Amino acid sequence: MCGxxxxxxxxxxxxxxxxxxxxxxxxxxxxDCFGGFIYQGVxxxxxxxxxxxxxxxxxxxxxxxxxxxxxxxxxxxxxxQLRAELMAQGVQFRTNSEVETLLYLYLRxxxxxxxxxxxxxxxxxxxxxxxxxxxxxRDRFGIRxxxxxxEKDGGLTFGSEIKALAARGDGALSLNKKALAxxxxxxxxxxxxxxxxxxxxxxPGCTLTQEGRQKPRVNRYWSQHFSLPSEDGPNVSEEDYxxxxxxxxxxxxSRQSMADVTVGSYLSxxxxxxxxxxxLQKMIGQEHLRTYSIAFEDKEFDExxxxxxxxxxxxxxxxxxxxxxxxxxxxFPQVVWQAEAPLFRTxxxxxxxxxxxxxxxxxxxxxxxxxxxxxLLGYDLFRETAIRRFxxxxxxxxxxxxxxxxxxxxLPQFRNPRYANMMLDxxxxxxxxxxxxxxxxMAVRWANGQALDVYLSAEYKEELKCYNPIEDLDAWLFDxxxxxxDIERAQSIEVQSLLANYLLSSQGDRMSMGHAVEGRYxxxxxxxxxxxxxxxxNLKLRGLKDKFILRNAFGNExxxxxxxxxxxxxxxxxxxxxxxxxxxxxxxDELLSPERVREVGLFDPHHVTRLVEKGRTFNLDRVGFxxxxxxxxxxxxxxxxxxxxxxxxxxxSDVSNKPKLCLV
Amino acid sequence: MSMDDIREKIIAYLQMNHPSNMDTRAIPLDESLLELxxxxxxxxxxxxxxxxxxxxxxxxxxxxxxxxxxxxxxxxQLVLEKKNVD
Numbered sequence: 174m175c176g177x178x179x180x181x182x183x184x185x186x187x188x189x190x191x192x193x194x195x196x197x198x199x200x201x202x203x204x205d206c207f208g209g210f211i212y213q214g215v216x217x218x219x220x221x222x223x224x225x226x227x228x229x230x231x232x233x234x235x236x237x238x239x240x241x242x243x244x245x246x247x248x249x250x251x252x253x254q255l256r257a258e259l260m261a262q263g264v265q266f267r268t269n270s271e272v273e274t275l276l277y278l279y280l281r282x283x284x285x286x287x288x289x290x291x292x293x294x295x296x297x298x299x300x301x302x303x304x305x306x307x308x309x310x311r312d313r314f315g316i317r318x319x320x321x322x323x324e325k326d327g328g329l330t331f332g333s334e335i336k337a338l339a340a341r342g343d344g345a346l347s348l349n350k351k352a353l354a355x356x357x358x359x360x361x362x363x364x365x366x367x368x369x370x371x372x373x374x375x376x377p378g379c380t381l382t383q384e385g386r387q388k389p390r391v392n393r394y395w396s397q398h399f400s401l402p403s404e405d406g407p408n409v410s411e412e413d414y415x416x417x418x419x420x421x422x423x424x425x426x427s428r429q430s431m432a433d434v435t436v437g438s439y440l441s442x443x444x445x446x447x448x449x450x451x452x453l454q455k456m457i458g459q460e461h462l463r464t465y466s467i468a469f470e471d472k473e474f475d476e477x478x479x480x481x482x483x484x485x486x487x488x489x490x491x492x493x494x495x496x497x498x499x500x501x502x503x504x505f506p507q508v509v510w511q512a513e514a515p516l517f518r519t520x521x522x523x524x525x526x527x528x529x530x531x532x533x534x535x536x537x538x539x540x541x542x543x544x545x546x547x548x549l550l551g552y553d554l555f556r557e558t559a560i561r562r563f564x565x566x567x568x569x570x571x572x573x574x575x576x577x578x579x580x581x582x583x584l585p586q587f588r589n590p591r592y593a594n595m596m597l598d599x600x601x602x603x604x605x606x607x608x609x610x611x612x613x614x615m616a617v618r619w620a621n622g623q624a625l626d627v628y629l630s631a632e633y634k635e636e637l638k639c640y641n642p643i644e645d646l647d648a649w650l651f652d653x654x655x656x657x658x659d660i661e662r663a664q665s666i667e668v669q670s671l672l673a674n675y676l677l678s679s680q681g682d683r684m685s686m687g688h689a690v691e692g693r694y695x696x697x698x699x700x701x702x703x704x705x706x707x708x709x710x711n712l713k714l715r716g717l718k719d720k721f722i723l724r725n726a727f728g729n730e731x732x733x734x735x736x737x738x739x740x741x742x743x744x745x746x747x748x749x750x751x752x753x754x755x756x757x758x759x760x761x762d763e764l765l766s767p768e769r770v771r772e773v774g775l776f777d778p779h780h781v782t783r784l785v786e787k788g789r790t791f792n793l794d795r796v797g798f799x800x801x802x803x804x805x806x807x808x809x810x811x812x813x814x815x816x817x818x819x820x821x822x823x824x825x826s827d828v829s830n831k832p833k834l835c836l837v
Numbered sequence: 838m839s840m841d842d843i844r845e846k847i848i849a850y851l852q853m854n855h856p857s858n859m860d861t862r863a864i865p866l867d868e869s870l871l872e873l874x875x876x877x878x879x880x881x882x883x884x885x886x887x888x889x890x891x892x893x894x895x896x897x898x899x900x901x902x903x904x905x906x907x908x909x910x911x912x913x914q915l916v917l918e919k920k921n922v923d
Contacts, residue, residue, distance in 0.1 A: 585879075585882065591885075592881050592882055594901065594903075599872075599878045624857060628856075795883060798879055
């Protein structure tokens, strides 16, 4: 695992010191060594964390003619097969590394190589033949990040994080107003948008090719339907499917746990991560798998009972990081610096502190359960959509809407029968679908997001009044999106927005790589996701039971406490994490002051002040989702401005002894 | 205490705690705040708290309905009835 960075400059010779400063910005990702390749105006670099072929895997990999160079960040779990395939065709390898496999695969297949890869990666290739071109590629789901910026001279700068890009040129950054509009609506940016003006992300499952000084072309190399028609016919029994599931699941865990170092496992208390840990321990034959959990002092968020019960039952070597409410506010600026994006929740903070602990224990790789809810239909969104359709057919029904109580049993306003009747009026406007809205499943969430527009300043709203963020979402939807039914469309949108641009990035890559810890995602393994897509729908969502097959395929091997534990959304204290005894941390006081808010110009000072006042005076146990989300979004955006635009606050990776750049 | 006083206080509460894109002065007095999107589902809990504490009344479970609380006017009416009983 690593970070990568580089550029093409058409005006002047590339210099090593620029490359070195770019890598220095992301050295938390790869503290073990810096490697670089420089040829005329081209520079490619890598900051490496050694996990596979620790000695031989030095980067960049360069061919004998020195015409092609490759750097990459990630893991290619099928590289041994690809390597064997190339060797059978006569390729002679010098090392046993993934990066060399990528080099020879590119020499054979060109940019088509990406569709052969199973894993998590961002790759940059310089091909000096035929006038020269640069090729970038990113994994299917966006586990590993890749940003790029077109330059005035026709060149291009790229890097794993925006900080690396900012280290080249004048370093000036400004916030992208469209990105803010997207985040207020969808909770994340979408498509190729980044939170900063003039900088793009390479969307997951895409490649970028720039030949000479021509405009870069971005192409999608992967697109998926999540509900494939079953090819098995009616003769496959549920037991057969369970057996297939066990086989596929174990195979995914085995592939994804590939490493020459010790692998640990995150344990949330829920079924997704518990099953990974249980199967992993069994497969690697390690008696005491190291597991890691987040616990909260505030019982509202704490799941340690469930975590400890699983850990005890299976004899894991279990480790817990206990988070207090004040930890949230204290660490939030650094977390925003790592995330480089507006955040709508604080749940990233505990994950950042957890990876610090994992790093201190000398563990570089952890398995995690992201992706199960998208692939096996775990989210409330899927059930909510089904209920809206069902109720919408008989909007006068007294009991159809009551089904929402089953889905949202964990929310106090639904759990308490006192409020339940009235609660349903909230959904009433979203039952009908008179205009055949292609995004019907998302209507409630997006309307909730839109309600937050009140916090945006009048100038901002005026400037963006013609901008419709849905157009930027639509431009990047998977092929065949509209042919899918409600559930499949909801899956697609979740995969392309929340999963890619929040769970795997702001809560995933950026939080774990902030402490040089690499996450592994068996539920997002290529073969596993294709298998899951082909499973009959009712094995995933059965009535209102979520992830049915995951809960049942392993039978009694998975204890009752894990199998039947209702889904609990992972959350951390939001406003409660900042207002300690009615007081905000000093930085938040300053950033949310009417003067600063007015100066930055994005938000309405009156409404921000009112929200802060509410935080100071209100019983924060009684503050709803909307206020919490508004507060965290505004504060994180103001921090982005303070850190990246004004450069008032600064952070550096906590890695001492900066490695020297070794050119190949 | 008149209907108008109660209404004013409810509107002031909404302005302070549930800002929306709709000018609070222009909220239709006879439409559901939930359906208008002015409060979210949790807002109901906050609203009941507000009414009970502001006027020192108790709202029964079977009164937390669209019929009794589904608009600013209905809520004002509910408060008024309860205060008159006292």
